[in-house]
Amino acid sequence: MELNDEIETYTKTKELPKEYLILKLRMTFNKELFENKIITFDVYNKMQKLLTKKMDKTILENQI
Numbered sequence: 001m002e003l004n005d006e007i008e009t010y011t012k013t014k015e016l017p018k019e020y021l022i023l024k025l026r027m028t029f030n031k032e033l034f035e036n037k038i039i040t041f042d043v044y045n046k047m048q049k050l051l052t053k054k055m056d057k058t059i060l061e062n063q064i
Helices: 003-010 018-035 041-062
Strands: none
């Protein structure tokens, strides 16, 4: 199970703002870039961590 799947398991994505969905899309795009060898693993890894951090922040802000 990927991190995105785990996040969806614990949150209701329909209640989250569109920014969350955009971040999720960016994660998918980042993965595609890496799989097509357009970006290096270091760039991929840093971007995934950054996006995950932003997604977590969005989730926490919307739980209140």
